Every structure is written in C-alpha cells, then in structure tokens.
Amino acid sequence: MVLPESEHWIEVAERARAFERATGEVAPQDVAASADAPDAERALYGDYRRYSRLAWGALATALWLAAGLTSALIPNGFTETLEREQGTAWAITATGLLLTIALAAFSVRLLRSLRRAGRALTEALAYWVRLPYRRGERPRADPRSGRARRTHTDPALALRMAGAGISCCLALLGAGLAVFALQRGEAGAALSAALVAAGMLPISVGAFADIRRAAFAVFAPPTSAREMFGVVPADQPFPPARTGGA
Secondary structure: OOOHHHHHHHHHHHHHHHHHHHHOOOOOOOOOOHHHHHHHHHHHHHHHOOHHHHHHHHHHHHHHHHHHHHHHHOOHHHHOOOHHHHHHHHHHHHHHHHHHHHHHHHHHHHHHHHHHHHHHHHHHHHHHHHHHHHOOOOOOOOHHHHHHHHHHHOHHHHHHHHHHHHHHHHHHHHHHHHHHHHHOOOHHHHHHHHHHHHHHHHHHHHHHHHHHHHHOOOOOOHHHHHHHHOOOOOOOOOOOOOOOOO
C-alpha cells in the first residue's frame, strides 16, 4: 500500500518525531534536513493521491455495503413462525451469516491496510510540510497559495472529499433507517441499515482525517499556527522575510 520511495521519507519522519518526543526540541538538520522537505512532500503526496489507492478504498467500501445487504437475511430463522418453513428460514439465515462474515472480513482487512498506509503517509507528509516553518526558515514561496491550488484543482483529492462526504451521508442515512425499521418491527432491514451505518462512519472519519493532514497541513488560524509551529507570533502565521545581510 506504500511505495518504496515513500517508505524512506516515512522512516526519516518517524525518527525525527521520536527525537522530538525524547528531547522536546525540533529535530536537527542531520536527522531531517529542511532541504529534503520539497522532495519528501512531492513523493508522499504523489503516493497518497494514487488512483489505485482510491480504487482499493472504493472496493472495500462496496464490500462493506454488500455485507450490510446480506445481513438482512440473518433474522429469517429467528422470525419465522411456521414450522414447515423453519428449515428454509434457517438455511437462509446461515447463508446470510456466512456471506456477511466473509464480505465484512475482507472489507475490514482492506480498510485496515489502507488506514495504516494512509495514516503513515499523511502524518509524514504533514511533518515534512511543517518542518521548515517550525525551524523559522524563510519559505521559498507562500505555501498557502500553492497548496490552495492543489486542494481546489486536484481531481484525486476532490474524489476523496466526495467519497468521504458520501460515506458520512450513508452513515447518517443508515442510522435513521435502522431506527425507522425497528419501529416498524422489520428486523432484517434494521440490522442491514445498522451495519451500513457502523461501517460508513469510521470510513468517513478516517478519510476526512487523511485529507486534513494531506491538504491542510499549514491551513490554520494564526494562534493555532503558533501553537503548532512554535516559531511565529500570533498575528503572523509564517516567518518574516529576511532582508539584506540578515
């Protein structure tokens, strides 16, 4: 799920963060060089935005939705009252249970792999983006303008935002349908909707968290910038320009 080039930058960022946790200071240049930040950002963001990762995420989400649909078969054996139909009902229940478990297990495995890889990529990306400013170094250009263009024009990021929003809507819709189905006494529909809601909510939260770290690492109010970067006054989110012999 992570390209070999990205693994190098992730390892360097992890070593630098470990140093900072141990000392309480920004990692020195020999641990993580500011000159490497542009290359690291390019490699990590390129890895994060890959359409193959998006396709795997869509597949995992579709598998979870399929598991939610098949779970509607599970209550049949418990709700059938006619004795002559109970054998068929329990067979449907067993089939629904097996399909649900298989589809959900495969989906969870994919989602966990994507989540671990996405978190590693975006945490390392956010670290490299912030590193020069935490050291009080002069940026080559205002990072807000370039990343604003990337945020608003990158189709891969737009698709991720749309997917995260749709997952959130499905979670809310599933929760509402589950309550409605319970009130009507429809156990199968309630279980199916509840399972969909239970899966879509963490998918949405995880996707939005990765988007925030990948696209908005330096987008913060001035006070938050001071707390995050530790090098600038509250009314100036980025280091001042250096002049002349400074």
